[in-house]
Amino acid sequence: MSSVEMGIPEMPAPDYPAEVRRRLETDAKEIISRYPDSRSALLPLLHLVQSEDGHVTRTGQRFCAEMLDLTTAEVNAVATFYTMYRRKPSGDYQVGVCTNTLCAVMGGDAIYAALREHLGVGDGETTDDGKVTLEHIECNAACDFAPVVMVNWEFFDNQTPETARALVDDLRAGREVAPTRGAPLCTFKQTARILAGFPDERPGAADASGSAGPASLAGLRLAKGDGGPGVVAPRGAAAEEEGK
């Protein structure tokens, strides 16, 4: 998929080892049972094979096709349409910097440039230690927390070049990292399993980081009469600390 093969057509993808196949089949059948029509399970199944392989492999596509009675071409057509399906081996932590207009203007462009330089990688590339894949992402529905960085699709709000550099350093050093909103980070593969529809079973994961971020409460606090300075956080705590 990632390279153009000239001449001899590619051989069919190998199957998963029997034990892996059995395990994935159990999961796949549970996913398929949630839908009136089996094909609806394709997007979750692609998340499932990513949770096994870290990206959508040819073997994973063959598995999806067999489970849903589709051709591998039909599966490939879908897998290549959606940006969350990775097409090559990538890092444990996917670091996405929002560079859509609002975040870009508020500093997303500077953060992205700083991380490229700091990590020495380009868009979609992975650090040599296999830890961090850097990419720029589109609007992630957190504009009131701009600029935003996502790691494995957890929110890191109100970032600056300094906080973002420290974040990727922590990830590469294996230190525990907690997002502004979301649960303590798990790996990309573990995240993909949640996306496939299997709830995060870590105790307290759904409860982490409170009910709402500070910006989400801005209007409520004003309406309740506690909207004075210092109550409604003027921008994020991270940005404030960085300014000191």
Add this chain to the structure above:
Amino acid sequence: MTVAAHGGGQDDISQPGHDVAEAQKLLAPVLSAHWDEPDSYTLAGYRRNGGYRALTKALAMDPDDLIAYVKDAGLRGRGGAGFPTGMKWQFIPQGDGKPHYLVVNADESEPGTCKDIPLLFANPHSLIEGIAIACHAIRSHHAFIYLRGEVVPVLRRLHLAVREAYEAGYLGPGALGPGKDLTLTVHAGAGAYICGEETALLDSLEGRRGQPRLRPPFPAVAGLYACPTVVNNVESIASVPALIDRGKDWFRSMGSEKSPGFTLYSLSGHVARPGQYEAPLGITLRQLLDLSGGMRPGHRLKFWTPGGSSTPLLTDEHLDVPLDYEGVGSAGSMLGTKALQCFDETTCVVRAVTRWTEFYAHESCGKCTPCREGTYWLVQLLRDIEAGKAQAADLEKIADIADNINGKSFCALGDGAASPIFSSLKYFREEYEAHLGGRGCPFDPAKSTAWGDRPNSAHLEVNA
């Protein structure tokens, strides 16, 4: 604070955000009323504040009466188009022998839009209760929440909330009455803006590439699996329980005759206090800014979007436009998702529009030629303009291309791509012209960053 140096004559307010009485009069937290409680996202927290009371009331009503009630209340879709929710429900044919489906559009991806994600994070049960009520109304026994995949914290909370609702019997066997089951499936997408378009969303939910369908037939007749389907935005459905619980007269006591009720306004950008502000429809941006502390200190509003990047830009001339469907429409834009992205005078409008256009080009699904090709060529031209490599004729060319996209594709993505082009040329043509003929961008992007006004920020340079 300076909202606008050339504002509509309203007095400058020196103590923004401190007038409690004013804030309480203008704001109306309903969906967001309990987000500051530590367990607002749990079943216990939701029920403590009256949650699921409306469901009992709704289930006692005849489905047709329920639809009429929501229609009379005047609730309009909060996902952008503003179509009356009750009317959408009414379009579902009854007694047709086919399964009916409710699909909740939680694919919030319109640039600037950030209301459904915090709502689902802090108050997912309002959506689940609304789903149960809506399914009773349209006689559906299987509902789906199509959540964009890139928000795992929200997915976790939905998994938790749906499990709690099943355990409490609000979902599952007999949830809608004896023999009337309700199944709710949470479905995570995989990264494609186009799936926020309702027919592309249905194709995606069917396991296909998310590409819009030609209408008619509309989803109400042939939607998911070619069965009658209602597709509603998260906030629309989540607003239903409060409407039922407190009544349509209460609902109509807010907003205007044609745009009644409360809604979430999302303030972002160069404002002093970005965030969610729930208020009756019809509040103005000036009121919101006055309440919340205005623009960041020392700056003034230059341009803003009323409802995401697909709604034509407005300027400081429009601070007093009532933010309801009719008000924003008559100002030449659209209420959209009420995503109020505010940019101050440090921001280059050409840079902003170029970036949005790159987004549309990236997210165009490729099905319709005008959108696929047009957005591609707009990006090439805009990059040249921004870099100072374009000529005056290129401004006519981008307007011409935008005109050839607008209204000429299956869905509204192309129209959305044309909006920032038309509106920025209308209000800021001189700024485009200042870039032409080798001059390039006259703005310093470092000044528009969140830290641009801090001392010692010179090392945080931006290569934009």
